[in-house]
Each structure stands twice: as C-alpha cells, then as structure tokens.
Amino acid sequence: MAAWVKGGATDAGAAVDAAATLLAAARTPVVAGLCAELSAIRAAYHLADAIGASVDPVAGASLYAELGSLSRTGAMLTTPAEAIGRADTLLIVGNAPWDRSIVQEIAESVPSRGRAAGTERSILSLGGPRNGATRHVAYPAETGGLAISVAHLRAFLKGHLAGEAAYADLAKRLAAAQYGVVLYDPSELGELGVEMLQGMVKDLNEVTRFFALAVSDPFQGRALLQLAAWTTGQAPRVGFGRHVPEHDPWRFDSARQIAAGEVDAALWLASLPAPRPDWLATLPSIAIVGEGSPEAAGDVADIVIAVGVPGESTGGALWNERRSTITYTPPAGQPAELNAAGVIAAIQDRLVQMKGASC
Amino acid sequence: MLIRISGGRVVDPTAGRDGVGDVWIENGRVVAASERVPDRTIDASGCVVMAGGVEVHSHIAGGNVVMSRLLLPDLYASEAAPDGHPFAHAGGSAAWIGANYARMGYTIAVEPAMPPANALATHLELADIPLLDRGALTVMGNDDHLLQLLREREGKAAVRDLVALSVATSRGLGVKCINAGGASAFKDGMLKLSLDDEIPVYGLSTRKIMTALLDAVEEIGVPHPLHVHANNLGIPGADDSFVATMEAAEGRRIHFAHAQFYAYAVADAENPATGGFRSAAERITEAMEKHPNATYDVGQVAFGQTVTISLDILRQFAGRKGANPKKWILTAGDAEGGGIVPFVYKPRGAVSSLQWAIGLELMLLSKEPERTILTTDHPNGGPFTDYPHIIHLLMDKEERDREIAGLHKVIGERSGLCAIEREYSFSEIAQLTRSGPAKLLGLSDRGHLREGARADVAIYRDDKNRTAMFARAKMVLKDGDVIVEDGEIVNWRAGRTLELTVESDKAMVARSETYLQDRFGAGVSSFAVPDEAFPKADVFEDVACRA
Numbered sequence: 090m091a092a093w094v095k096g097g098a099t100d101a102g103a104a105v106d107a108a109a110t111l112l113a114a115a116r117t118p119v120v121a122g123l124c125a126e127l128s129a130i131r132a133a134y135h136l137a138d139a140i141g142a143s144v145d146p147v148a149g150a151s152l153y154a155e156l157g158s159l160s161r162t163g164a165m166l167t168t169p170a171e172a173i174g175r176a177d178t179l180l181i182v183g184n185a186p187w188d189r190s191i192v193q194e195i196a197e198s199v200p201s202r203g204r205a206a207g208t209e210r211s212i213l214s215l216g217g218p219r220n221g222a223t224r225h226v227a228y229p230a231e232t233g234g235l236a237i238s239v240a241h242l243r244a245f246l247k248g249h250l251a252g253e254a255a256y257a258d259l260a261k262r263l264a265a266a267q268y269g270v271v272l273y274d275p276s277e278l279g280e281l282g283v284e285m286l287q288g289m290v291k292d293l294n295e296v297t298r299f300f301a302l303a304v305s306d307p308f309q310g311r312a313l314l315q316l317a318a319w320t321t322g323q324a325p326r327v328g329f330g331r332h333v334p335e336h337d338p339w340r341f342d343s344a345r346q347i348a349a350g351e352v353d354a355a356l357w358l359a360s361l362p363a364p365r366p367d368w369l370a371t372l373p374s375i376a377i378v379g380e381g382s383p384e385a386a387g388d389v390a391d392i393v394i395a396v397g398v399p400g401e402s403t404g405g406a407l408w409n410e411r412r413s414t415i416t417y418t419p420p421a422g423q424p425a426e427l428n429a430a431g432v433i434a435a436i437q438d439r440l441v442q443m444k445g446a447s448c
Numbered sequence: 449m450l451i452r453i454s455g456g457r458v459v460d461p462t463a464g465r466d467g468v469g470d471v472w473i474e475n476g477r478v479v480a481a482s483e484r485v486p487d488r489t490i491d492a493s494g495c496v497v498m499a500g501g502v503e504v505h506s507h508i509a510g511g512n513v514v515m516s517r518l519l520l521p522d523l524y525a526s527e528a529a530p531d532g533h534p535f536a537h538a539g540g541s542a543a544w545i546g547a548n549y550a551r552m553g554y555t556i557a558v559e560p561a562m563p564p565a566n567a568l569a570t571h572l573e574l575a576d577i578p579l580l581d582r583g584a585l586t587v588m589g590n591d592d593h594l595l596q597l598l599r600e601r602e603g604k605a606a607v608r609d610l611v612a613l614s615v616a617t618s619r620g621l622g623v624k625c626i627n628a629g630g631a632s633a634f635k636d637g638m639l640k641l642s643l644d645d646e647i648p649v650y651g652l653s654t655r656k657i658m659t660a661l662l663d664a665v666e667e668i669g670v671p672h673p674l675h676v677h678a679n680n681l682g683i684p685g686a687d688d689s690f691v692a693t694m695e696a697a698e699g700r701r702i703h704f705a706h707a708q709f710y711a712y713a714v715a716d717a718e719n720p721a722t723g724g725f726r727s728a729a730e731r732i733t734e735a736m737e738k739h740p741n742a743t744y745d746v747g748q749v750a751f752g753q754t755v756t757i758s759l760d761i762l763r764q765f766a767g768r769k770g771a772n773p774k775k776w777i778l779t780a781g782d783a784e785g786g787g788i789v790p791f792v793y794k795p796r797g798a799v800s801s802l803q804w805a806i807g808l809e810l811m812l813l814s815k816e817p818e819r820t821i822l823t824t825d826h827p828n829g830g831p832f833t834d835y836p837h838i839i840h841l842l843m844d845k846e847e848r849d850r851e852i853a854g855l856h857k858v859i860g861e862r863s864g865l866c867a868i869e870r871e872y873s874f875s876e877i878a879q880l881t882r883s884g885p886a887k888l889l890g891l892s893d894r895g896h897l898r899e900g901a902r903a904d905v906a907i908y909r910d911d912k913n914r915t916a917m918f919a920r921a922k923m924v925l926k927d928g929d930v931i932v933e934d935g936e937i938v939n940w941r942a943g944r945t946l947e948l949t950v951e952s953d954k955a956m957v958a959r960s961e962t963y964l965q966d967r968f969g970a971g972v973s974s975f976a977v978p979d980e981a982f983p984k985a986d987v988f989e990d991v992a993c994r995a
Contacts, residue, residue: 127572128983138534159518163775168782170968174592175635194969202592204636204648268635294765298635300780318517319509319573322524322540333526334538406572406981411969413782414511415569417981430983 091380091395093387101394101427101435108356108375108392109439115354115373117330118142121343124308124363126405127316127415129377129396129429133358134320136437142356143328144317145343147363148310153338154275155303156314156324158284165290167270167300168413173198177205178266180259181214181225182286183235185274186304191411192272196223205267213262215242228259236282243289269299276306305410308363312408312415347372359384360396360403360429375436377429394432397425449487450474451928456492456907460499461818461875462883462896471497471897471905476927478901492907495922498878499895500555500904501835502885505675505705505745506826507757508545509559509573509584511566512786515777516755516827519788523755523827533578533940542576546943548833549580551935553906553921556581556894556943560624560675560705561759563587565782567618568977574945575987579931581943583889585675586620587759589628589657591783593963595650604663609956611664619947619977621889621991622672623665624705627679627760628657631784634762641762642679643692654679655696662700668950669993671890673701673743678710681763685720686710687728691735699741703888706747706825707732708807715862727802727863729809736819743888745821748807748838750830751795757828759784767791782968793830801856803829805863811842812868817876818884835881836918842872842880843914890994891946903928944989 092104099107112118120137123130123146137144146152158164169191172179177200186192200206212223216230216238230238244250245260263269271290275283286301293299305311310325317325321334326341328334339345346352347368354373357366365384369376376390379398387393397403400418402425409416451473458469472479472486507513516523517540524539535543549557557577562570562584574582588594588611597606611623629647636648644653658676665674680689690710694702704710711732716723736742753772758764761778764787768776772792779785793800807829814820822839826832841848845868852859852866860866872880886895893902905925911917920935931939961971968974979987 127981131576131983135534156518159515159777160521161775163519163771163777163788165778165780167780167785170782171635171780174967202649203632206649267637298637298780314518315511315514315569315573318514319542319576320535320538322517322526322538322544323521324518331528333528334535335526336521404980406568409970409974412565412974414566415572416970416974417568417976417978419978419980 091385093393095391096387098387101432104392104394105432105435105439108394108436109443111354111373111375111391112140112356112436113440113443115140117352118354118356119145119343119346119352120356120358121145121366122147122357122359122363123313124148125358125360125429126399126403126407127312128405129358129360129433130309130313130316131320132430132433134317136433138329138332139437139440141330141332143330143341143343143346144325145341146308146310146313146325147359148306148308148313149326149342151276151306152310152314152325154278154280154283157280158287162284162287164287165294165300167302169302169411172270172302174201175203175205175268176200176210176270177208178211178263178269179213180263180269180271181212181217182239182271182273183216183277184218185277186272187217189304192223200268203268211262213259215239215259228255235278236285239282239285239289243285243292246289246292263293263299264296266297266299269293269297270302271299272302272304274304305408309361309408312406315415344368357390358429360398365389377432380425394427396427396429396432403428449928450482450484451488451490452486453490453492453497453905453907456495456497457910458497458897459874459878460897461879463898465897466875473903473905473925473928476903478897478899478903480899490907490923494910496874496908496910498553498906499882499897499901500906500924500926501553501881502889502895503549503554503557503823503832504821504885504888505560505823506557506832507559507561507828508557508577508826509542510562510570512757512759512788515786516757516788519775519777520755520790523753532937536937542573543578546578546580547937550924550932550937551920552835552918553908553924554580555904555924555926556583558582558621558889559584561585561587561626562618562620563759563781563783564614564618564975567975568981571619571945571977572981575982578940578942579926579937581946583621583946585622585624586615586618587624587626587784588614588661589625590631593960595632595652595657598652598656598660599650604660604667606956607660608664608667609953610960611661612668612950613952613956613960615670615948616950616952617972617975619988621946621948622670622675623661624675624677625658625661626677626758626784627762628654628661630654630679630760630762634765635780639762639766642689643696658693659696662697662702666700669995670948671991671994672888673703675703675705677705677760681709681760682712682767684712684714684723684725686712687731690732694735694739694742697741702742704742704744706823706828707744707810708747708749708803708829711806711810725802727806727809729806729813730864732810733813737815743819743821745823746807746810747823747825747829749793749800749803750824750834750837751793751800751804752830753790753792754827754830755788755790757786757788759786761785761787763787764789795855798856798858802858802862804855805859805865808841808848809863809865809868811880812865812870817879818887820880821885821888822880836915839877839918840914843877845869845871891991942984945987946991947988949990949992
C-alpha cells in the first residue's frame with residue numbers, strides 16, 4: 090500500500106484523514122475520472138452526494154457524443170456478437186474503429202446466424218483508411234468532415250440526392266444488406282454526426298434490418314453510464330450542490346468548471362489507466378489511483394492513495410466490450426491491501442465522524 | 449423481539465380472516481398469539497392490516513430500464529433531498545423505486561425480463577433497490593443456442609438442461625419467454641408473428657418454442673410457471689393469440705403477462721386492421737375459467753406520459769410510429785434486445801380510454817382475483833405508483849363512474865365496464881396484490897399472515913378515499929422491522945434478491961462453454977453473477993424448486 094500527503098509517504102489512515110479534511114473544507118468540489126471498477130464508481134457517487142460535489146467521468150466526451158443524440162431522437166443498436174454472427178454488410182465510419190479487434194474478427198469470418206448465414210460479407214468504409222490490411226471498399230469522406238459525409242449518404246438513401254456519385258453506390262449497397270451494421274466511434278463522429286447516422290439507420294430499417302454499433306470508450310464509461318442512470322435517474326454529469334442530482338453536461342464538465350474557477354477541490358478516481366488531467370495539480374486535490382501506475386506518486390495531487398487495479402490486484406465489475414455488458418473480472422494476482430471503493434467509503438465515514446464531532 | 453399489532457382489521461383471505469384482531473411477530477416471522485408481554489405493541493385500531501404487497505411484473509432494472517432513463521430523463525421529477533437514503537429523491541432511480549413501493553406497503557418486486565447476457569448488470573441494479581426483496585425472471589425463447597437445440601430436435605432433456613443452466617447462471621427466480629421466436633424473426637425481416645408462423649432459419653414456431661419451455665420449467669420444478677408474453681401484443685385480434693396460447697399450454701401451468709394488452713377483439717370483421725378494437729375482457733375471462741392452469745397479471749393503463757419498455761422488439765418496432773415524443777430506441781441484442789418507445793395515454797383519447805376500461809373490466813369480471821394479479825406492467829401501462837388509485841376504482845363504483853364521466857364515450861360503446869356494479873372487498877384486494885402473486889411466485893411464506901409467514905406486514909388507515917389509504921401506509925414492517933411510518937421511510941434496510949436453487953448439468957455446462965466461446969469469445973464464467981461483484985455481502989437468498 091502506498092499513500093502520500095503533500096508529497097510525503099504516509100499510511101492509509103492518515104491519507105484518508107487528510108482527504109476527509111480537504112473535502113470538508115471544500116464548498117464546490119468535483120469528483121472526476123471515475124475510470125474504475127463499478128463498486129468504486131458507486132462509492133464515488135455516494136460520496137459526491139454526501140459532500141454536494143459535481144461528478145464528471147473522464148469518459149464524458151465520448152459518452153455525451155452519444156447521449157445528446159440518444160435523448161433527442163433515440164437509436165437502433167446491436168451488439169458485437171450479433172454484428173459478428175449476422176452482419177452481411179459492415180460499414181465502418183471514420184478512422185478510429187479500425188484499431189478495434191472487432192474489425193479483424195468480422196473480416197475473418199462470414200455470417201453464421203440468421204438469413205445472411207453463409208453469404209459473403211461486404212466491408213465498406215466511409216472516411217477510413219484506403220489501404221488498410223482489411224479488404225474493403227473505401228469511400229472517402231467529403232471535405233466537410235464525417236458528419237457532413239453521413240448526411241450526404243443519408244440524402245442519397247432517402248432519394249433527396251441523386252446521380253452517379255460514389256455515395257449513391259454506397260447507399261445502394263447499404264440498402265441491399267440483409268443485416269447491416271455501421272461501426273463508429275462517437276467521439277470521432279461527434280454529436281451531430283451520431284444523430285445523422287442514427288437517422289440513416291432508422292431510414293434503412295424501412296426496407297431492411299440495419300443497426301448501429303459504437304465502439305466503447307476505454308475508460309469504463311459504458312459501465313458507469315448504467316450505474317449513473319440507476320443511481321440518480323440521470324446520465325453521469327450531475328451536480329449534487331443542492332442535494333438533488335441535477336443533470337447538466339455543460340455545467341458539470343469538470344474542465345470547464347475548473348477553468349472558470351468554479352471548483353475549490355477535486356477527487357480524481359482512476360484505479361484503471363486514464364489520462365491525468367492538467368488541472369489536477371492546480372487546486373486542492375485527492376487522487377485515488379491504481380498501484381504501480383505512473384500516477385501513484387507523491388507529486389500527483391495533495392493526497393494520493395494507491396489502490397488495487399481491477400483485474401490485476403483486485404476484482405471488479407467492468408465493462409466488457411466484446412460482450413457489450415458488465416462482467417466480473419477476478420484479480421489475476423495477489424490482492425492489494427486497499428481497493429478504491431473501500432478507500433472512498435472510509436473517506437465518507439471519516440467525514441461523517443468529523444461532522445458529528447463538530448456539532 | 450416480540451411484537452403485537454393490536455386491534456386492526458386483519459385481512460388475510462388465505463385464512464378466511466377479515467375482522468378485528470391481532471398479529472404477533474417474533475424474529476421476523478408471524479407467530480401464534482402469545483401469553484407473554486410483547487416488547488412492542490403497535491396500535492392498529494382503525495386500520496387495515498394486510499401482508500406486504502407482492503409485485504410480479506414491473507420493469508425496475510436492467511439495460512432497457514437504463515436506456516429508458518436516458519431516452520426520457522424528464523419522465524420522473526427529482527425532489528429536494530430529505531434526510532435518509534441519498535438517492536431516494538432522485539426520480540426513477542433504484543432507491544426511488546424501493547421507497548415508493550415500500551410507502552405503498554409492498555415488500556417484494558420482481559423484474560420480469562432479465563436477459564441472461566445482461567444478468568450481472570441487472571442484479572447489480574436490483575441490489576441497489578433498498579427496502580424490498582427482489583427477483584428477476586430469466587428470459588429465454590429467442591436465443592440461438594436454444595433455437596438450435598430445438599431445430600436439431602435434441603429432445604426435452606437438452607432443453608431442460610439449457611434452461612436450468614441459464615437460470616442458475618443468471619440467478620433467476622423463474623423463466624419468461626417474450627414473443628418466443630419474435631426477436632429472431634424480426635432480425636430476419638419479419639414484422640408480424642403468430643403462434644404457428646414459421647420462424648425463418650430455424651423452421652420453428654412460437655408454439656414449439658413455448659411448449660418446450662413449458663415442459664422444461666415443469667421438469668426442473670420452477671415454482672413460478674412459465675411467464676409468457678404472447679404474440680401480437682396490442683393489436684386488434686390479440687385476444688385470438690391470447691386464447692390460442694392458453695390452449696397451446698395443454699393444461700400445463702402458464703402465466704400470462706399484461707393480459708389487458710391482449711384483450712382487444714377486432715371491432716370490424718371486414719376491416720380488422722383498421723377498424724379498431726373492442727373489449728375482449730369477457731372472452732378472456734371465460735377462457736380463464738376454462739383453464740385453471742392459467743394466471744395473468746393485468747397491465748392496467750394509467751393516464752399520462754410514460755415510456756414503454758419491452759424485449760419484444762418485433763412489437764416495439766411496429767410501435768415506433770406511435771412514439772410520443774417522437775424518439776425511440778431499438779436494440780437487436782444477443783437474443784431479444786429491447787425496444788424503448790415513449791407513449792402518452794390520453795384521458796380523452798378513444799384508444800387510451802378503452803385500454804383503461806379493459807384493464808378494470810378484466811379485474812372486475814374475474815371470479816378468482818388470486819389468478820388476476822394487479823400490475824401496470826410498470827412503466828408500460830403506467831407507473832406502479834398508480835396502484836392506490838386503481839384499487840380505489842376497483843373498490844368504489846361511484847369513484848369509477850366519476851372517472852368514466854371524464855373519459856371518451858367509447859368506454860360505453862366498446863366495453864362492458866359501465867354496467868359492472870361490483871366493488872372489490874379488502875379480501876379481494878389482498879388476493880389481487882398479496883396472496884395471488886405470492887402463490888404465483890411459489891413463495892409460500894409471503895402474501896399471508898398465517899403462523900410462520902415472513903413478517904412483511906402493511907398497516908393502512910381505513911379511509912374511504914382508497915387512493916390516499918393505499919398510497920401512504922401508516923406502517924410497513926419488513927421481516928419484522930418497521931421500515932415505513934406515516935408514509936415515510938424510517939429504516940433504510942436492504943432486502944435480498946431471491947434466486948432459484950437449481951442444479952446445472954455438467955455436460956450442458958461443457959457444451960455451453962464451447963458454444964459461448966465460439967459466439968462471444970468468452971465462456972460460461974463471463975455470464976456469471978458472482979457474489980464478489982457486489983459491494984455488499986448477503987445479497988441473495990435461495991428459493992427451492994418444487995419437489
């Protein structure tokens with residue numbers, strides 16, 4: 090176990106005490122990061138409620154590229170296993186999805202279930218690499234970017250645009266699918282692009298079956314999203330300043346809040362690897378980070394507590410991208426002395442004790 | 449601690465009890481009247497004392513419930529936080545669900561649609577519902593592995609073993625099928641499916657899948673009968689599907705989900721698709737009387753904005769055109785998936801008014817309320833928080849007439865509700881909401897107040913305004929602990945999630961491992977719901993199979 094207060098090594102109890110003292114003095118704290126096992130994220134929401142903090146996950150940008158569109162128009166979705174097993178047509182939008190293993194898995198197989206079983210699989214790309222290792226038919230993005238490209242493609246599908254353009258050909262291929270899937274990265278495509286893409290998928294379902302499949306963010310955002318929804322009834326970015334979860338993705342964007350001077354303390358939770366924000370060292374802060382990570386060092390925040398890494402030195406419920414659900418991952422090695430949920434709960438308990446003592 | 453609930457009108461139809469008396473509790477159980485001085489006496493004079501309410505069909509957890517919150521985040525209001533549970537004031541949250549059920553005197557609620565592929569997330573969410581015991585039904589009937597077994601005619605033993613493994617792995621309390629084969633058919637291009645229509649690729653039908661599951665459930669000894677969401681929900685002529693499905697059970701125990709949505713007879717035989725519907729409540733009631741093996745929950749409609757949630761993606765896709773507001777989600781999942789479609793039941797609308805009337809008509813025609821369970825199919829027909837008002841309407845003809853007067857005249861033209869004089873008694877309400885659903889779930893120590901019963905007790909102030917009476921219990925005890933006083937939560941204790949104790953066949957485990965690895969790149973353990981995944985211990989409680 091490793092913990093630091095103001096750069097000096099200490100024990101967990103002293104670090105927890107210091108963290109509670111720091112949060113007790115804060116008026117507008119933020120709980121950020123939340124790249125962790127679900128039990129730790131749960132504990133973080135409970136702590137945020139107790140101290141009136143706002144919450145903003147590191148996965149926020151990716152999640153909200155989807156969520157804005159989702160709450161405005163909805164979606165038609167499928168899972169990786171269904172895409173691999175059923176899709177006779179795969180459209181990959183942008184560059185980002187090409188790094189994901191699902192592309193290779195689909196490219197190396199043929200549909201095995203459903204009406205397209207045994208047929209040849211068609212892989213198409215829009216605005217992706219032209220000379221990738223995977224054999225596919227590439228359609229370049231238009232100069233306006235991916236979202237504009239998707240809009241034009243949709244217009245060809247709807248018959249609002251006509252002609253011999255490449256997108257007319259792509260539109261025909263999509264409409265001919267028996268079970269089509271479009272793979273994309275929400276953070277690359279952007280909120281308006283996602284909304285246009287979902288509209289296109291819904292249009293396609295007037296004539297065939299076609300579904301969207303977003304690649305997951307690497308920061309446990311999809312697991313966190315579920316917990317946030319069942320815990321607060323809302324998406325993740327909420328503020329508890331008035332002791333009721335108020336959802337506002339702009340207002341509770343932690344980077345914006347801190348740049349605007351709205352925050353006077355921060356708790357950064359990242360028991361799994363996540364990019365450390367620049368602002369962490371600029372205000373009174375606590376970092377609960379994975380042991381052995383680069384962040385497990387005394388100079389990262391005022392108080393740093395190293396905890397078990399889920400899947401390595403502690404177990405945890407985590408997002409499983411291939412399964413597209415939450416699954417449990419046991420520790421692969423010797424369990425760590427501390428886990429993030431326990432540390433956060435201890436901080437909250439200490440805050441309660443301090444509040445009781447002050448009455 | 450010995451507790452005496454004293455001087456209340458004790459209503460327990462399972463014991464033929466409806467009169468002023470006492471209920472004694474010790475160590476979380478109802479006990480015989482004692483000569484000893486009680487440690488606590490609860491004065492229930494002027495009150496009605498019943499067993500805790502039992503919910504058999506309410507969508508309270510799972511991936512589709514999560515998506516519904518994200519699609520329609522403003523459906524429920526969040527209020528300023530009182531003391532107590534941190535999130536009970538967050539509208540639509542797990543804690544809000546637990547608190548609102550408890551305030552009404554309910555002590556257990558079952559999520560009826562848990563896909564095995566999403567079992568862990570569903571159980572994590574259920575475990576965050578405070579106060580209540582919970583459970584979930586494992587959904588089967590569209591999964592490729594099961595359909596393969598049936599297509600290859602592998603026999604009843606193989607189906608039984610796969611069902612047992614699925615229930616054990618997902619830690620379900622029972623088994624449900626949702627438009628069996630419908631999701632698979634939808635993915636392969638079909639937009640309508642009836643009982644004997646062929647399901648593409650597999651050469652099966654809903655009848656074949658459902659009867660295989662009926663057999664498996666009986667052979668395993670699942671206490672709750674197969675929970676069936678039939679074909680053709682919500683369309684004129686759905687009553688034909690309902691009755692045909694009932695007959696297809698051929699005497700085996702079967703439970704029908706949200707019968708109201710099937711009690712729609714074609715109104716115009718010459719234009720069945722466009723002529724609308726009329727009530728088929730009488731037909732459904734007659735069919736129920738002929739089939740004592742069947743039960744149903746109602747799926748009563750409540751007016752206002754809601755969001756419909758169903759794994760019947762074929763039906764939800766068709767329903768997208770009626771989305772209000774105009775947005776919807778449909779997921780083609782690993783078996784069913786889910787469809788989320790917002791909807792407004794309009795009090796002055798002909799269709800909504802008729803739906804509302806049919807649900808009440810079903811309950812008021814029923815000669816056996818224990819086989820007629822009160823639900824709104826939350827949130828599909830409306831929120832569960834409308835139960836007190838529905839009970840009021842059942843118990844008070846005058847109140848019913850007042851409400852009908854403000855609704856569309858179609859109620860008088862296409863349903864028999866206006867002519868029904870019946871008013872439910874407290875005993876019948878207890879059958880509808882306590883003893884009936886408890887028996888249906890096979891939970892012999894719930895739903896009644898006989899000696900040995902779990903001390904889940906609801907105490908209501910007797911009030912002619914039944915809405916007020918049942919909305920805020922004077923007191924609720926869970927396992928003998930007082931959790932509600934004067935309609936407010938006073939003890940945020942955690943309940944348990946009930947799971948069926950069922951053995952898995954080793955050969956089927958090995959076979960499923962191969963199948964799952966091939967399809968998901970992960971084996972049976974990836975579908976598991978281990979205790980270690982939960983932030984607190986002792987989440988689950990075993991329920992035995994039938995002998």
